Amino acid sequence: MRTVRGVKAIVEYLASVNCPMGKSTVDKLIRTKEIPHMxxxxxxxxxxxxxxxxxxxxxxxxxxxxxxKLG
Known part of the structure; x- marks a missing residue:
């Protein structure tokens, strides 16, 4: 299992896979339980x-x- 620890690490990973997100966005996704995490x-x-x-x-x-749908 590949894991990273902390918001900074996931922000860096997301940028590396061409899906940049800011720390505040990730924090919100964590709060609303929209991003998988433990x-x-x-x-x-x-x-x-x-x-x-x-x-x-x-x-x-x-x-x-x-x-x-828009198309």
Missing amino acids: RFSERVIVFNLDKIDEWLKGADNQSESDQQ
């Missing part, structure tokens, strides 16, 4: 990169679906 304590958040990749693919599929 919280081990108040200050320790771990992201499973395999689940993040699946989550991103789901977001890509959603945007393609939205474009088809």
Whole structure:
């Protein structure tokens, strides 16, 4: 399992896979439980990169679906 720890690390990973997001956006996604993550304590958040990749693919599929509806 590929994992990274912390918001800064996931922001860097997202940028590396051509999906740049700011820290505040990631914080909001964590708060609303829209991004897959595991919280081990108040200050320790771990992201499973395999689940993040699946989550991103789901977001890509959603945007393609939205474009088809508009098309």
